[in-house]
Amino acid sequence: MTEPIYKTDALIAEDIDAYLVQHQNKSLLRFITCGSVDDGKSTLIGRLLYDSKMIFEDQLAALEADSKRVGTQGQEIDFALLVDGLAAEREQGITIDVAYRFFATEKRKFIVADTPGHEQYTRNMVTGASTADLAVILIDARKGVLTQTRRHSYLAHLIGIRNIVLAVNKMDLVDYDLAIFDAIVKDYREFADSIGIESFTAIPISGFKGDNITTTPSPNTPWYKGPALIAHLESVEIDNVSDQAKPFRMPVQWVNRPNLDFRGFSGLIASGSVKPGDAIRVLPSGKTSTISKVVTMPGKAGPASGTGGDGDLDEAVAGQSVTLTLADEVDCSRGDVIAVADNPPEASSQFEATIVWMDDAALHVGRSYWLKLGTQMVSATVHAPKYTVNVNTMEHLAAKTLELNAIGVAEIATDRAIVFEPYADNRTLGGFILIDKISNRTVGAGMLNFSLRRAQNVHWQPTDITRQEHARLKNQTPRVLWFTGLSGSGKSTIANEVEKSLNLMNRHTFLLDGDNVRHGLNKDLGFTEADRIENIRRVGEVARLMADAGLIVLTAFISPFRAERELVRAMLPEGEFIEIFVDTPLNVAEARDVKGLYKKARSGQLKNFTGIDSPYEPPEHPEIRVNTVEMTPEQAAEHIIRKIMPLK
Ligand SMILES: Nc1ncnc2c1ncn2[C@@H]1O[C@H](COP(=O)(O)OS(=O)(=O)O)[C@@H](OP(=O)(O)O)[C@H]1O
Ligand SMILES: Nc1ncnc2c1ncn2[C@@H]1O[C@H](COP(=O)(O)OP(=O)(O)O)[C@@H](O)[C@H]1O
Secondary structure, eight states, X not given: OOHHHHHHHHXXXXXXXXXXXXXXXXXXXXEEEESOGGGTHHHHHHHHHHHTTOSOHHHHHHHHHHHHHHOSSTTSOOTHHHHOOOHHHHHHTSOOSOEEEEEEOSSEEEEEXXXXXXXXXXXXXXXXXXXXXXXXXXXETTTOSOHHHHHHHHHHHXXXXXXXXXXXXXXXXGTTOHHHHHHHHHHHHHHHHHHTOOOOEEXXXXXXXXXXXXXXXXXXXXXXXXXXXXXXXXHSOOHHHHHTTSOOEEEOOEEEXXXXXXXXXXXXXXXXXXXXXXXXXXXXXXXXXXXXXXXXXOOTTOTTSTTOSSOBOSOEETTOEEEEEESSOOOOOTTOEEEETTSOOEEEEEEEEEEEEOSSSOOXXXXXXXXXXXXXXXXXXXXXXXXXXXXXXXXXXXXXSOOTTOEEEEEEEEEEEEEEOOTTTOHHHHEEEEEOTTTOOEEEEEEEEEEOHHHHTOOOXXXXXXXXXXXXXXXXXXXXXXXXXXXXXXXXXXXXXXXXXXXXXXXXXXXXXXXXXXXXXXXXOOSSHHHHHXXXXXXXXXXXXXXXXXXXXXXXXXXXXXXXXXXXXXXXXXXXXXXXXXXXXXXXXXXXXXXSHHHHHHTTSSOSOBTTTBOOOOOSSOSEEEETTTSOHHHHHHHHHHHHOXXX
């Protein structure tokens, strides 16, 4: 029964090029519709698709048959059936994911992201809204402005949508009463003012009856002098147009080098315009040059087909994909940004950001995530949130982390400077996503608000005695032998044995032990997840410094999380980090109970104890694994020494 709808999408998806060529000269408006099923959202979208004639004949026949069978509108066509395609939605009576639909009118083409209305789906709404130029906020005329209206408006505004349409729907059910419409608009204006929405367009409609949907004004609302919905969607200014007036920025997607004579930098122009002769600056290096040519992107044949472009352009503007060639040989690679020379964006490594959390597992404060901003990808850690926002009341709440669907403001630090602009000025250079390094899932989406001053005044200081010099003097290759395992597994005992053996071999070593470091450097840290993450981050930094000094470092920390162990691995040159899994089953470690801590944990006197009520994630591919049930500490140490030899 839903097949015809998928066919429409599939056709466009399969031959999107043909579709786009056909509509090439029309501008594209991306918009979202916000509201719940009850507000008539699906009916409205169905009506837009229907009225724009993008439904094929056979599908219409199927729709008519379906409507009569399962529709809720008697003998009339139930437009909601066009949109509520997913079986799960049908069963639950709700819309649960972002569905994108394409349609076109004489004047413009459209992509509409249909996002669900329920609070737990904030992340879907944010996903759908992230590229939208406009949001249609649906209101049921009988109910007026509701909590969810405020939530959707707040999210749409937060995500940077400047065009808001307040579609007051179901006007037929309130006798097209002007007073009701006016009261709703007044109510909404008060709310909009309070959150900084500068303007919106209110339209009285009936998705079901078709009032004020297409281009002609409805005779049922003679008091309404504004445009009908489609007429408004066809004429509203698209962000690209306003972006063109901003300074030129183009994040480099790839370096296009089809042959030795051509070296171009390809990307999508994020803002402004560019033409041959323009003075530009490559960031973050700051190197300057001049634009030689602006070439349109290669066609389907790809970069291999010579310069591949359809030809040189006199000028290109925001929203266009182009390849730029420069007058000078300038270092420039993927992730760099080419900008107008005298007004470039900043580069920074510390920011305040607004983050929408999208993962079932809450944010781990201090953990290193991938941060992807346009074509730039760096490691980043998020500090404890300053506050989270209650999306129903706009209240600020105190919070230690961000749970699924939470929106919070927090400081964020990247491991190297990224080129950016505040999201409010530039969505492309200010919007980012966070990716879990282990699962590769997108866990958050965010907006950079501003960079923190302190980041700009800290610079790397080069030193003359390099780590190679330090290592050469000690006549050894630095290593970090990272022992990990449960409390009482034998990390300290075995690490101690290994250090003794290394010293007999005249190696320069240092053993960092959990208990000892926690008395000094890390005495401010406890055993919450966030504190353990910070504990390991600091120990990792110290181990790295010691390895830079040429030492063989041994560390004995539970280090329960894979992500932080991988973080430390990534801090060191390839091959210098050796993960040693002290593999002792919980019952064995517990039976040893050297410090009586397991007993305390079992009796509830000690909370968050690893293996009892705090997780331990065993290494998946440790360089070395020792089984302390089968080996004595001495045997385990010998095994390790043998594995790491010949140790120069
Ligand atoms: N709640 C809780 N959970 C785990 N361990 C606890 C806890 N409270 C105190 N201790 C003692 O602290 C030692 C572990 O510290 P670490 O720095 O290695 O821990 S972690 O890596 O930050 O998880 C650990 O030492 P080892 O037994 O040598 O591992 C314990 O003695
Ligand atoms: N094969 C073994 N390897 C390491 N320790 C062992 C072994 N068998 C028994 N033990 C005992 O287990 C305890 C391990 O404690 P410890 O080294 O402090 O562990 P951790 O540092 O992992 O908490 C010590 O008392 C040690 O003597």
